[in-house]
Structures are given as structure tokens and as C-alpha cells.
Amino acid sequence: MSRIGKMPITIPSGVEIKISDSNTVSVKGPKGELIQQVDPDIKVGIDDGVLTVTRPTDQKRHRSLHGLYRSLINNMIIGVSEGYVKELEVIGVGYRASNTGQLLQLTLGFSHPVMFAIPDDIKITAGQEKGKNPIIRLESADKELIGQTAAKIRSFRKPEPYKGKGIRYVGEEIRRKTGKTAG
Numbered sequence: 001m002s003r004i005g006k007m008p009i010t011i012p013s014g015v016e017i018k019i020s021d022s023n024t025v026s027v028k029g030p031k032g033e034l035i036q037q038v039d040p041d042i043k044v045g046i047d048d049g050v051l052t053v054t055r056p057t058d059q060k061r062h063r064s065l066h067g068l069y070r071s072l073i074n075n076m077i078i079g080v081s082e083g084y085v086k087e088l089e090v091i092g093v094g095y096r097a098s099n100t101g102q103l104l105q106l107t108l109g110f111s112h113p114v115m116f117a118i119p120d121d122i123k124i125t126a127g128q129e130k131g132k133n134p135i136i137r138l139e140s141a142d143k144e145l146i147g148q149t150a151a152k153i154r155s156f157r158k159p160e161p162y163k164g165k166g167i168r169y170v171g172e173e174i175r176r177k178t179g180k181t182a183g
Contacts, residue, residue: 005066009051009074012081017051019044025073029080032121032141036072039065044073051077079141086150090134092165095157097126097134104136108157108167116156122149135170 011017015029023038038044042065043054053070055062078084090097096107104124106114118124121140128134136153140146150169159166161177168174 003067005053005055005063005070007070009070009077011046011049011051011077015077015081017046017077019046025076027073027076027080029077029141031080031083034076034080034142036069036076038069038073042066042069044069075143079143083139083141084143084146086138086146087170088136088138088150088153088167089170090136090167091159092157092163095134095165096128097136099124099126099136104153106153106156106167114156116153118149119145121145136167 012029015027018026018028020026023040023042023044024035025038025044026033026035041056041062043056045052045054051073053066053073055066090106090108092109094107094109098105099118102118102120102122102124104116104118104126106116108114118138121142122145123139125137126134127137138146138150154167154169157166159168159172159174161175162179164174164176
């Protein structure tokens with residue numbers, strides 16, 4: 001058995017789960033609603049506030065899908081009940097971040113500022129305290145979407161190893177290299 005797949009998921013209060021005939025799981029909670037299409041071979045069931053995911057056989061394909069769909073459904077339940085937060089830090093002299101609505105404007109040392117439209121499902125705040133680096137804060141119920149958006153923002157100027165300038169996740173450790181003068 002898949003160690004992840006066989007673990008039951010307890011459904012918190014305030015979260016409503018519907019499983020349709022076409023194996024579509026929809027999860028609704030205080031932070032929003034998420035929908036996931038599940039493979040027809042994998043069975044999802046709810047008993048007394050506990051959700052279980054089962055597979056028909058021990059084929060390699062079924063074993064891999066078993067843990068996958070259990071994790072995806074668990075992430076959906078956590079997302080609609082608690083939500084997910086990603087924070088990015090903009091490090092560099094003259095590097096700035098600001099937002100107007102769902103449009104993020106980054107000044108990263110290029111000739112023009114970088115404009116990036118944030119999806120509507122994500123709440124964004126970009127601010128800077130005096131003497132500290134600008135912080136971009138993303139909040140959403142969808143773990144996949146928030147991770148993909150944060151990775152896209154980071155890709156505009158990845159942290160470089162010599163001075164450490166660029167966009168990094170808060171708390172991320174960058175391996176620093178010594179320059180050619182460190183002889």
C-alpha cells in the first residue's frame with residue numbers, strides 16, 4: 001500500500017466536499033472553492049467526516065495515482081480552510097516592488113519596469129518598510145497556482161551567487177561564491 005495514499009483525511013468543520021459521478025471532487029470552504037478531476041480507476045469515499053482514497057489493484061500506475069490524488073485532495077482541503085501564503089523578498093540596490101490591484105510592477109535593474117498580471121484567485125500585497133527589503137506577499141487557497149505564480153515572479157531576476165541580488169523566497173538560503181579577489 002502507498003503510505004501516503006492509505007492515510008485518511010479528516011474533514012475540518014466548515015468544509016463541504018462533493019463527489020460527482022464523473023469522479024470530480026469539489027471542495028468548498030471559507031477561503032474559496034476548488035475542483036479536481038480524479039482518475040476513473042481511483043475511488044474517493046466519505047465516511048463520518050473522514051475522506052479515504054482507494055485503488056483497485058497494485059499496478060504501478062494505480063500505486064502512483066493513489067498517493068497523488070490523496071495529496072491533491074488534502075492540499076485542497078487545507079487551502080479552503082486555512083489558505084496558503086508565499087512571501088518573496090526583493091534584494092538589490094534600487095530594486096523595488098509595488099502593486100496596483102492585480103498588477104505587480106517590479107523595478108529590477110532593467111531599462112523598463114517589469115509588469116506582471118497576477119491571477120484573480122491570488123491576493124497580493126507588495127510593500128517596503130524603511131531600511132528593509134521590499135516583500136511581495138501572495139495569499140491563495142490553490143497551492144499549485146500560488147507556487148507557480150511565485151516561481152514565475154522569482155524567475156524575473158533569480159538570486160545570483162556573488163552579491164545575492166535578485167528575488168528570493170523569505171528564508172531561502174543562497175549559496176554564496178567568493179569572487180576572484182579572494183585568493
